[in-house]
Amino acid sequence: MPFVLPLLGLAVFAQGTSEFMLSGLLPDIARDLHISVPAAGSLTSAFAVGMVIGAPLLAMLSMRWSRRRALLAFLVAFLLVHVLGAVTTHYAVLLATRFVAALANAGFLAVALETATAMVPPDAKGRATSVLLGGTTMACVAGVPAGALLGELWGWRSAFWAVALLSLPALLAILWSVPADRAPRFSDAGPGTRGELRALRGPRLVVLLLLGALVNGATFCAFTYLAPLVTEVTGIGAGWVPAVLALFGLGSFVGVGLGGRLADTRPVPLLVAGGAALLLGWTVLALTAGTPMAALVLVFVQGALSFAVGSTLVSQVLYAATGAPALGGGFATAALNVGAAIGPWCGGAALTAGLGFRAPLWVSALLTALALVLAGVARGARRRTVRRGVPSAQDAPA
Template sequence: MPFVLPLLGLAVFAQGTSEFMLSGLLPGIARDLHISVSAAGSLTSAFAVGMVIGAPLMAMLSMRWSRRRALLAFLVAFLLVHVLGAVTTHYGVLLATRIVAALANAGFLAVALATATAMVAPDAKGRATSVLLGGTTMACVAGVPAGALLGELWGWRSAFWAVALVSLPAILAIWRSVPAGRAPRFAEGGPGTRGELRALRSPRLVVLLLLGALVNGATFCAFTYLAPLVTDVTGIGAGWVPAVLALFGLGSFVGVGLGGRLADTRPVPLLVAGGTALLLGWTVLALTAGNPVAALVLVFVQGALSFAVGSTLVSQVLYAATGAPTLGGGFATAALNVGAAIGPWCGGAALTAGFGFRSPLWVSAVLTALALVLAGVAHGARRRTVRRGAPSAQDAPA
């Protein structure tokens, strides 16, 4: 693996920390800016919306830039808005910085996925993807707790300064290691934006994006409501909640690593076995959440399975989107964030309906089951199409 890839992963770690760290900083932000906690919470919603909208739009914006220029532009913008967020005393300015940070994050991740997979062998996209997504999992394990600790010690602004500081080594690495020439598709007379958009019409690619959204929706539905589950159902004290969340994050880090080893060589067995195990795991966790030992073991296992399957789906999107390397990464980013938004909303709706703190786990099981059904239907459609006449790999559903 090229040395620049772990440093791209470091930038993704900073961005993932920024996305998730506000959950521990909202009270301090609300007090300091003299706003309600719910208004402070809208900062998280603004970031999520910016990620969903920004991924394809920023990817299209970057298509006539060199990858180095695009990565530097997005990452420098990300750093600067965190500096602005750290010094502002106005809620409106802070809200604007979260939207801009999300747009920069989405654009960076789309281009970074294309860059990483272009810098490795054609059959190593899964490993390259796992290095980048490993940054997101490490944000859950270390970045978010560290941000919360900084907020407790020196105030919420220190967490914003820390995110900006962590981004600096990646900027230097990109400047020195990523080629400065124009993107290959334009240098070689490639298809450009319209060509990449046409390539995205592949049924296989659409199915993979839907699967990514469903699996990530299940993941974040359960993760979002893990704290009240372990305190009110499992009976673990509130002081242990950060450790339980870190346990899920540790599992996700292990899952991304294992997924990266298998995604390039045995993606279908991994997705089938991992998806089935995910469904079983969410179901068993919902049934046994009252048992602390079973709950803690399954929190780790489900974190590993969720990110092993999720990262493999992202790598398969990049394999399927060979004609749209940048927009493929952008739409993969958007699909994951659609899931990250819809999953917690569905879990919250189940809680509002009075189904109890186990209900988000059942929602996660349903979303996973829908993913398995969709995969089965797509596979059946592909087999019927093959019997009628062999299609191209690009046109066949996953």
């Protein structure tokens, strides 16, 4: 693996920390800015909206930039808005910085996925993807608890400064290691934006993007409501919540590593077995959440399975997006964030309906089951198409 990839992963770690860290900082932000906690919670929503919009939009807008220029522009913007967020005393300004930070984060991740897969052999896209997504999982393991600790010791603004400082090594790495090619990533001789958008309408890519959204929706539905689950159902103290969240994050880190090893050589067995195991795991966790030992083991296992399957789906999007090399990573990022937004909303709706704290786990099981059904239908459609005639690689469903 090229040396720059782990440092790009460090930038993704900083960005993932920024995305998730507010969960432990909202009360302090609300007190400091004299706003309500729900208003402070809108900062998280602004980031989620920016991620969904930013991934495809900025991937398209930056197509005429070189990879180096695009990565630098997005990372510098991300760093600067965190500095602004750290010093502002106005809620509206902080809200705007969260949205802009998410745009920059989404654009950076889309181009970083493209850059990583371009810097490795054609059959190593899964490993390259796992290095970058490993930054997100480490944000769950270390970044979020560290942000909460910084907020407790020195105030919420210190967490914003820490994210800005973490971005500096990656900024230097891009300057030193990514070739200073002045040519645009995609010129007029290439497919262009319209050509890439047409390629993204291929059935295989559409199915893979939908699967990514469903699996990530299941993941973040359960992750978002782990805290009330372990305190109200499992019955362990609130002081254990950070450890349980870190346990899920540690499992996700292991899962990304496993996905990176198998995604390039055995993606279909991993997705089939991993998807079935995910469904079984969410179901068993919902049934046994009242038993502490079973719950803790399954939290780790489900974190590993979720990110092994999720990272493999991202790598498969990149393999399939040969006709959309610039936008494939952007749409994969958008699909994951659509799932990250819809999953917690569905879990919250189940809680609001009075279905109890196990309900988000059943929602996760349902979303995983929908993913398996979709994959099965797509595979059946592919077989029927093959019987009628050999399809193209792009048009064959997953």
